[in-house]
Amino acid sequence: MTPKLIVYYSRRGENYVDGRIQNLAVGSTEIAAGLVRMLTQADLFRIEPVQEYSPNYCTCIDQARQDLYHNVRLELKGFPDRFGEYETVYLGYPNHWNTLPVAVISFVEQLDFSGKTIFPFCIHEGDGMGRSEADLRRLCPGARILPGLPIRSADVKYSMDVLEDWLNNTKLENQEELI
Numbered sequence: 001m002t003p004k005l006i007v008y009y010s011r012r013g014e015n016y017v018d019g020r021i022q023n024l025a026v027g028s029t030e031i032a033a034g035l036v037r038m039l040t041q042a043d044l045f046r047i048e049p050v051q052e053y054s055p056n057y058c059t060c061i062d063q064a065r066q067d068l069y070h071n072v073r074l075e076l077k078g079f080p081d082r083f084g085e086y087e088t089v090y091l092g093y094p095n096h097w098n099t100l101p102v103a104v105i106s107f108v109e110q111l112d113f114s115g116k117t118i119f120p121f122c123i124h125e126g127d128g129m130g131r132s133e134a135d136l137r138r139l140c141p142g143a144r145i146l147p148g149l150p151i152r153s154a155d156v157k158y159s160m161d162v163l164e165d166w167l168n169n170t171k172l173e174n175q176e177e178l179i
């Protein structure tokens with residue numbers, strides 16, 4: 001069996017969850033990535049910028065908005081070993097300003113995803129996947145991007161079943177050409 005990889009970005013600290021700012025020791029996408037790992041036994045990789053955004057929610061919101069607006073790229077601490085060997089990548093990220101966080105953009109731009117199948121799952125506070133899937137298609141030419149799973153941050157803890165359904169049903173859709 002070919003190895004599978006979960007890649008995720010998540011931020012600890014203050015965040016908007018269930019309509020209010022909460023201080024999180026573990027980010028919501030990090031929790032979801034852990035559940036995907038339980039379901040798939042895939043290898044796990046966390047995207048970590050050298051310079052993290054502020055743990056303060058309001059400062060972070062502004063940093064992320066500025067970076068997106070100015071097309072900034074973040075320096076990352078590292079990349080997965082033997083990335084070329086993975087055919088399937090489960091890609092988890094929070095919705096940042098209705099799209100992918102800049103850390104995820106910085107990550108996918110530096111690797112070759114052509115020929116790989118990507119399962120995107122996005123944790124959000126009301127905007128679902130936003131335009132992240134369209135942006136992924138543009139950033140990962142030649143990759144097969146399957147229909148993503150949006151999960152509201154407050155629901156993450158209870159999302160094992162919904163994740164399992166999505167992984168199983170989306171596998172069936174693997175037979176179709178979805179690009």
Ligand SMILES: Cc1cc2nc3c(=O)[nH]c(=O)nc-3n(C[C@H](O)[C@H](O)[C@H](O)COP(=O)(O)O)c2cc1C
Nearest residue numbers: 010011027028029064094095097098125126127153
């Ligand atoms: C910089 C920033 C921008 C955000 N923008 C959006 C947004 O546009 N739409 C949305 O639904 N949620 C937005 N959120 C809320 C996050 O997607 C949500 O809190 C998510 O659970 C964070 O995941 P994490 O804990 O793994 O970082 C934003 C949060 C941050 C920090």
